[in-house]
Structures are given as C-alpha cells and as structure tokens.
Amino acid sequence: MERKRKTKLGRVVSNKMDKTVVVAVETPKRHPLYKKTIKKVVKYKAHNENAECGLGDIVRIVETRPLSRHKRWRVAEIITKGEVAEVQPEEIA
Secondary structure, eight states, rough: OOOOOOOOEEEEEEESSTTTTEEEEEEEOOOOTTTOOOEEEEEEEEEOOOOOOOTTOOOEEEEEEESSSSEEEEEEEEEEEOOOOOOOOEEEO
C-alpha cells in the first residue's frame, strides 16, 4: 500500500537562507456564518538544493521527511519564474 505525498502550489516569498526557500500557500475558505470568502496564507519552509528559486516564483512543493527543525517540504518543480522589480536607492529620490 503506497501513500501519495501531499503537494501544494505557492509563491516564493524569501530565498535568503542557504538551500531553503519560504513558500506562501493561499487557500480560499468560506466563513461559516457570514459566507464571505477569506484567503488563508500559510508559509512553509522548503528545501531548495541547487538554489534555483527566486523571489516571486510559483513552485510546487512536496511533503518529505523532516530535514531540519522547521523544514518538512522540498521544491518539486518551478512552474513559472517571477518578475520582481529591484528598486535601487538612487532611483527613489
């Protein structure tokens, strides 16, 4: 009996750590009383071995064995590369 691993789709919000990215996963939920759709955002730390993920990338993450204290996911594939505009300090003034 083989168990299927959980997968989630999310956006990379941080890649400052070595071999780790933070992925924000949005799930829409209906409020039980008011019936309004609420976006719930959960951040997961995922293993990124070759450091190929950048800010704003849409990635698929897969559940895996515990890799560290907070890491239980790894990046399976990069769906789309994100375009994040880097603003230099001299451009603001």
